[in-house]
Structure formats: structure tokens, C-alpha cells
Amino acid sequence: MVSHRRYVVCGLSNRGLASFVRPLLGARGGSDSVLGFGAGDEDFSAHGDLVGIVDPDAARVAAFNDSLLPAGHPPVPRFAPDRFDEMVRQTSPDVVIVTAPDHTHVDYIVAALERGIDVVAEKPMVSTAAQAARVLAAEKASSATVLVTHNLRYTQRHRQIKKLIRAGAVGRPTHVTLDYHVDVRHGASYFLRWNRRREYSGGLSVHKSTHHLDLVSWWLDDTPEQVFALGGRNYYGPDSPHRPRDAEGQPYEGAQLRAHDPYYQAQLGSGAFHADAESDRLGLFGLGYAHQYPAGRDLYLYDEEIDIEDTYSALLAYRRGASLAYTIDFSSPWEGYRLVVNGTHGQLETTTGRLPGGEPLPGSSVITHRPLFGPPSTIDVDTVSGGHEGADPLLRHDVFVGPTRESVELGLVASAEEGASAVAAGEAVWRSIAERRPIAPAELLRTAG
Template identity: 50%
Template sequence: MSDRTRYALCGLSARGIAVFAGPLAGRPGDDTSGGYTADGELVAVLDADPDRVRRYADAVGADVPWYAADSFGRMVDETRPDVVLVATPDHTHVEYALAALARGLDVVVEKPMVTTAADAARVVEAARRGPGTVRVTHNLRYAPRHVALRRLVADGAIGRVTSVELVWNVGAAHGNSYFRRWNRTRAASGGLSVHKGCHHFDLVSWLVDDVPEQVFAYGARNFYGAGSPHDPGAGLDAAARAEADPYRCYAPDGASDPSLAYRVQYPEPLSAYDPEIDVEDTYSAVVRYRGGASLAYSIQFSAPWEGYRLGVNGTHGRIETDLYYGAAPLPPAGNTPITYYPLFGPARTVPVDGEDAAHLGADGPLVADLFRPADDADPLRQRASSLDGAYAVAVGEAVWRSVADNRPVDLAELLGTVGQ
């Protein structure tokens, strides 16, 4: 018998290929992928599109059995995986996570863990009953810049954390894509405060090593959907409207893109102005943490540049950093250091290297820790648990609920007793 861990993948999505299938079985056109075949093997793929699985298998020369989306039980019985990898559309994560846990299997799920706090609580409780475990791939914990920030905070460089400022800009090239696919409805994604915001809420909770408790937020749909100021108008025919769309240069073109990882999205992108869009594209929020710190957070999904500005304040100083993706005149990723300002003493900079790889340099270390961990030690607590995933989702849900109700939202109201 092989000592390799047996993995079954639910969802041959772009992320499923990049983080799960690629390292285990290969990526199309990438001779360096499949680097973890000595440690694990991909024994099954469950996906709604058999043609997508066939094209993937042909592209990488893999012979992996395909199972329909409703055949989870048969897949497990026939292929006997040790671990179930989940990278299906967000709203289906809970189905496969709970089914795997019910069979005593370990689960690795792409963020967000689920799309609602109620489902998050169900997953946490199921994991507590054991023996299966849940791990959420919150990859921002592995980015070199964030690892350096976490070490500074953990080493007490700024004393007790008092507040965090995080302004995140999603560039128009990236942001408009969410509104041309399934992310554009709350039913499918939980809203972008969950789908995208969970990245940021988990990052902050991890950086300050604290638990979020209460959220107050404002939000709106300013750029996309019906009534957008950028919609060229319903009086045009489809071709003319597409040509007049200012976002046209950003519209994904799955038919011409050679990457199989991208073609798993819509072959014919939807309009970013469709009336079915029901999620916000702009948020401002304040989050209170159990230890007394607070977060001031904002995000927009149609910015001229992509990146963030982050400051962490403490009783003994401040840490701050900027990160920009790309275009001049802004500095490229990797050229902006972390600056540490002690309350009494001169400032110093901390250089950051290794950000030129995927997702700010995070994906490589994440994949290595998933498939070939050096040992069981996790000194910076980078391995996100089901409870970590639940908090990130609950903050995201609290944001849109606060927007809708114009009131503070306690996370205990959404998660019940699972975090106590």
C-alpha cells in the first residue's frame, strides 16, 4: 500500500487547479507543477462539468476519475480518500464539508469556508464532534509581508494593539469580474463582504491575535448593477452596448484565453449592469475585538489601482505598510517596505522579499504547508481552523447586515455559542 495521502477534489475551479489539483497532478502548460506527487495523490475529481474535467486530464496527462456534483457518497466509497479538498462555488462549500466530516474525513476548504454564519456554526460543531478536521486556505497568512508584520506584533514591537487601519482597493480590472459571474448574488457568494472581505477580516484577526465581537458598517452599490453611472444605456443593442461599456477592456474573454484555469469561468461573461446583481461594491466598517482593539476598514471594487494601505497601532508604537499591484506611477509589489515607528526612538524599515509569486508570494508556502508540512509546529498559527473561518465569514455577514439594518451587529448573534 502507498504511504501517500489520498485526496479527492470537489470543484475543478481556477483556484482548485492552482492550489489543489496543480500541485498534486499538474497544471496545464506548467512543467514545474505536480511537485507533491511523492507526498499525495489526487484520486478523484467531483465537478458539475465532465468536459472540464476531461480537458484538464488531457492537458496534464492525468487519469483521475470524474464524479458528478451529486455523487459525493459514491466518490468516497469508490476512491477512499483521506482528505476532501473543496473549491466549488462558495455556497456549496458547506454541503461537501459536512458530508466529509460525517464520514470522518479531514477537509481542506477554500475561503470563504461557507457563505453564512449559520452554516459556519454548523461546520464548527461538526468538526468538534470529530474525528475529521477542517482547515481553511486563508492564504494571506502566508504572504511574506504579512508574516513579517505578524512577527513584529507577536514580538511586542508595538506593545498591546489598540487599533488597525486597513484601506483595500480592488482595481477595476479585477473588481468588475466579480459582477460578471456568480459572485454577483448574495445567494451564491454571501456578498463581497464575505467572499472577498473574509480575506481581510481573517488577516487582521490573525495579525492582532484577537477575536472579533461587533461590527458597524455602511455600504452601497456605486459602480455596478442596474443604475450604474457607467452603464452605456439600455437603448443600445447588445453589440453597441458592449462596445460603449467603459469596462470593456477589463471584460474576461474565456474563449480566447489559453489558460484552462481561466476557462472554468463563464465562457461568455455576463453584463456588469444586470438587474440581478444584489451585492454592494463599496463598504466602510468598524470592527471591535475582544481584547479592546478596533479595526477601521474600507474597500471599493472599482479603484484606479489595486492594493492596500495598512497601519497597526499599539501602546508602544506603530507599524505601517503599503502594497500596490502594478502600474506606474505607483511602486510595484515588493518595493514598499514595512516601517516600524517605536513610540520612543527612531523609525526603522523592514524589507520584504518574495512577493513576485502568486498571491503576494503566499500560494507557494501555503501549498507546501498543506501537502508537505515540515512538522506539526505552527508558531505563527498560520493554519486557519474552522473557527477562524467562521469568524471571517461572520464579520463579512455582519457588515452587510449592518448596512441593511443601520445598526451594530454582534457576532454572537450570528454564530451563537460556537465561539465562546
């Protein structure tokens, strides 16, 4: 178990604020229903102090200090990203929590490791295999370590699947099928933010798919060695089939675009889309994002600068002989996945997700076990409160208090090496699409190193 520690957060993002800053401060009232994460009434203030924030947005941090600190808490000092050394001298942190945009992670992580400071990094750990190699080299040379918050390992469903595989329910795993869908609200949101540029996110096969690639590797206790993928941009960007046009075939702009756009009209009142070009974009708890998304610059789903894919189909071969058939799209009528784990002695199958009205997909409450010889059975999956189906509270306990016995037994805490493997596999997906050939994730890491 860890003692009382001093924390600095690098990046006061929605995720950083809701999932780490507020529970560390003991702030009450979470935001699980807003973006799928939050801390509810969790209070980890007895286990650590927030002693600094590294963020380029001075106004956002000032607003946080003015309106979101618990009564009597002193203002948390802000440091610009280029003042990392000054931050270390003034705050003497034990841990930095990295929740900034993906492409910035590597510099924060390496800077902390070089100074012997432990790191908690949001997933993906970094945005490229080259950056992952830098982190691995820095950790090897440091007395400090990196923990990567691959929270999907922590859901009750996923822990149950891990236990079933370990208990031999399917024998030796041979093949996994994971068919993932991101709905029109959630999927479109990536193309209205920094994620839509590969230089910032690595593409969605890194930013999003590393969730799923890490999850399967963890279930299999294995690492992908070859990746072949197909995919492209089918829903967003200037060539979108949904881009509204006038009678002469010219694309609409501004208010006319919003009035005719099916994505915008489907989400009226949800807050998923910015209202207009002149409005400040607001995040959780009303904090602004003027530095990152200044008013007057209208991001939209059909912009020329979008350069990432929105559809992936990939086949991954693992070192021990298993394979994964993985698909994901970012403009679906529903959100969730269908999973089948096949093995030499049986099969596990489950479906989870929600329909457009918010109701669960049929069958979401069970995992079905089908032995190769014998009758099938079902294992109930209970509904658990808390962000990401109850995963985030368990992860926060591991971060701020220390790993539980179950966490140690199942290997829930992801290491830098595991974080790097997921990033390299995600990069291999988009590189395979671009180069039309199989890619070895380990080769991406070795070449970078």
C-alpha cells in the first residue's frame, strides 16, 4: 500500500479533472453520466495532495481554482509546460499524473522519469511507437516507474472473462472476435477535437483501439507479433456521404450546415456539438477550453484537416498462436461490442452496449460459456455504478491507495511495457492500412529504439 503522496497533474483535461483531480481533492459530486467517467463521492484526500498543475491554459486553471476547489483549499499553482523543472523545485512531487493530449505525454513522462518521479499515464501511454520506445528507455534508466490507466481491465465483465480463461473454461485460447461500434454522438465527437489529427492522437487505432488491443492481450496473457489491417475514412472528412449540400451540389457552411447536418440534428440539446463558431467551448463543470479551441475557429466533421481513419478491420497474430479479428467503426446506430473467445475446449460469448434510447443491448447482462462437449451455461454480469461500468473507482483505488489482492492476482495494473505494446499494435493497424502489408509491432518499437 502506498503512503500519503504529493501529486502533480499534467493536463487539466476533462478526464484529468473528473477522474483524478476531484477525487484526490475529496470533492463531492461526480460526472459519470456526462462522459462516462467521474468520481461520484470518492475521497482519496487522505492518501495524497494535489500540489501543482502543468497546463498551457492559464485561464482554465484559474477558473478551476476559483470555482472547483473544496472550501478552504489553497489555490493549486499552475506551471507552463516549459517550466517543468521549476515545478519540481517548488512542489517536490512524488507522482505526476499525465492527462494531457496524447502527443504531449512522452515529454512529461520522460521528464518525470529522468528526475526519479513516478508516473501515472492516461491511455494511450503515448501516441507513437517511437515515443513508446523513449519511455521504455527512460524507465529502464530511472528509479521511478510508469503505471498506465488501462481501465477496461477493471470492469466486472472483463475481470470475469479473465478468471474464466485462467480457469480453463475455453482450454487454450485459439481465436478472439471483437466487433466494436462507437455511436454517432461519441464517434463524431473525436472529429470535433484534437483527436482528428494523427500528429496529435496517432489516429483512433491508437487513441481508442489501444483500449481494446490491451484488453485482449491481457486476457490472452500474450503479445501481438503481426498485424494486417484494412480501413479508411467512410463517415467524416470532406468526402463524407453525409456532408450536406445545396441544390447545386455545393457544401453548406455555418448555420446552414448545422441545419442540414444529420449528425448535428441527431444530437440537438445533448451538448455533443459546439453551438456556433463564436461560442467558447466548455468542458465539464463549465470550465472553458479557449486556449485549445478558441472562439472564431469552427471545427466541423467535414473539414479538410481530418486525416485519420474512422473504420478499421484488423487481424492480429499472437506469439503463442492465438489470433484476433478486430473491427471498429466510429459512426454506428449503437455503442458497444460483441465478443467471442474460442479455445481448444470451448467458447465464451458476450455482448454489451446501449441502443440509441439508452436501453441495454439484449443479452448484455450475461456471459455465455459453451464447452466443446457439454451443455452451455450463463454467468450473470451485475450492473456496477461508477465510471466505465465501475472500472474507474477500482482503478483509482489502485492508483491512490495501492493494488488490491485481486488486482495483483489478475495483473490489473498496466505497466509501461504493456502500454507500449498496445500503442505499437495500434500504430501497426494504421500503418498496415497505409502500406497494404503486415506490420510487426515489435519491429516498430525496435526501429524506434
